[in-house]
Amino acid sequence: AQSVTQLGSHVSVSEGALVLLRCNYSSSVPPYLFWYVQYPNQGLQLLLKYTTGATLVKGINGFEAEFKKSETSFHLTKPSAHMSDAAEYFCAVSEAGRRALTFGSGTRLQVQP
């Protein structure tokens, strides 16, 4: 069975500051890992994904995440926050070859001017 833990249901940063959203997972098989963003009253949009290969993955809007197998982590970062980054962020895992996603509970990012 898989699970995802997102530390911090709410994160607040100042515009221009580093964004760090934490995600830890458990999986009995090599995982596929994802970060999705959800704006109010909209569906989920894929930010980035890790399947195999390079452990540092770059996504849209300047976000990146690093897969650390030893720490079972896949934290999301962005060097400089923008007001438009305010949204809900979800980390998700799926077993390779089985494409259904198991999501974390989400982290709401607030960006202060």
Next chain:
Amino acid sequence: EAGVAQSPRYKIIEKRQSVAFWCNPISGHATLYWYQQILGQGPKLLIQFQNNGVVDDSQLPKDRFSAERLKGVDSTLKIQPAKLEDSAVYLCASSAIQNEQFFGPGTRLTVL
């Protein structure tokens, strides 16, 4: 490329009533998913279809929820009868083989 379409966007019903949601996936996507997202939580898989066959429905409350995917394209999710705890956003997603999932805008259900 058109995205995943869902209707209605909002639905308000009273408990014990029935409701149905419709999803039209991206053209050519063989896999279709229904997720339930309760306020303050991440989405939870209800059912996964591969073409018109069910791959995983282990978390679908089968005493009240049903879903079908006719001809391997559109899908309908039904709740009968609805309970208060069914209030949630119902998300439909689709994917091509081995590719990422694309999500629709969701249907927000309120059960009074």
